[in-house]
Amino acid sequence: MRTEKLDATADRTRFSGVVAELGGASDMVRPYGLANRSTGTPVTADTRFALASGSKGMTALVIASLVEQGAITLETRARELLGEDLPLIDDAVTVRHLLTHTSGIGDYLDEDTWEAADHVLARPVHEYLTTSDFLGDLEGHQQAFAPGDRFTYCNGGFVVLALLAERASGTGYHELVRTRVLEPAGMVDSGFFRSDRLPQRTAIGYLSEDEDAISNVFHLPILGSGDGGMYTTVTDIHRFWTALLAGAIISTDMTEQMVTTQVKVPDDADDYGLGFWLRPSVEGDVDPQLVGQDAGVSFLSRHDRSAGVTRTVLCSTTEGAWAMWDALLD
Secondary structure, three states: OHHHHHHHHHHOOOOOEEEEOOOOOOOEEEEEOEEEOOOOOEEOOOEEEEEHHHHHHHHHHHHHHHHHHHHOOOEEEEEHHOOOOOOOOOOOEEEHHOOOOOOOOOOOOOOOOOOOOOOOOOOOOOOOHHHHHHHHHHHOOOOOOOOOOOOOOOHHHHHHHHHHHHHHOOOOHHHHHHHHHHHHHHHOOOOEEEOOOOOOOOOEOOOOOOOOOOEOOOOOOOOOOOOEOOEEHHHHHHHHHHHOOOOOOOOHHHHHHHOOOEEOOOOOOEEEOOOOEEEEEOOOOOEEEEEEEEEEEEEHHHHHEEOOEEEEEEEEEOOOOOHHHHHHHH
16 A cells, blocks of 8 residues: 555655655545654654745745736846945846746756755855845856846746845745745745744754754855745645635736646656746646755655646755655555
């Protein structure tokens, strides 16, 4: 049985996290391991975990809501709102380029060379509390290619999007996510939390599955921004997909733009929309998904549109989610 395979995989990989399948005829939520190794606190079905790059979908939806409001457009050029900041970003870079990872801007975090133990931030982690605090990390990176030329995954582009959203709306990024995404979706257990002030039922991230592994507290910003850092539960993620596709966050027309292929991703089974990975399904649909990996974080969630089922793996280590994902889909 699948649950037996999940249990065996969790035991073999020393998995700490939650695996869930929600929305079908019978829901399944299976927690494993410890949320805090120092206190021995176990993971439960409603433990919050960080999403890493899964947060990019929230940033994309903030932008989409501002597009619908008329505060910005997909063809707005970044320079119109950046002013004198980040002068190396090409004048032709648009919001659409940033959302589809085709902007060509130089990235502050090169995932081709990144290792979980790396300290990638330019300053101490406690200095990152606002989107503007990331400007120093975003500066000084030359344009890698002409805007629109090709797909290259870019973390910095989503921090730039958060900055553009703030300047177009006059509201801070975290407030934009809360009011425009989390509240409409009914995501009551989700949010951007300071790593030095985590709420109850929140897992600490660790750099490996080893019992003596160190936490990720010195590896990530104390408060994330547009490219990562939100926390959620498996139940809230199902609420998210359900609300998104029902038109509760943005209109259904705008949602379809977000989850329709905008760019083919070379050498990958997935395509990319506007802030969302897309997996062609056997029924001929395209199922949206969010994926995240960072120091002490791994996360995957895909919504089966034909069945209305959300499959999610939340994990408090860097690599742990992938073996469990394969077992979940088997």
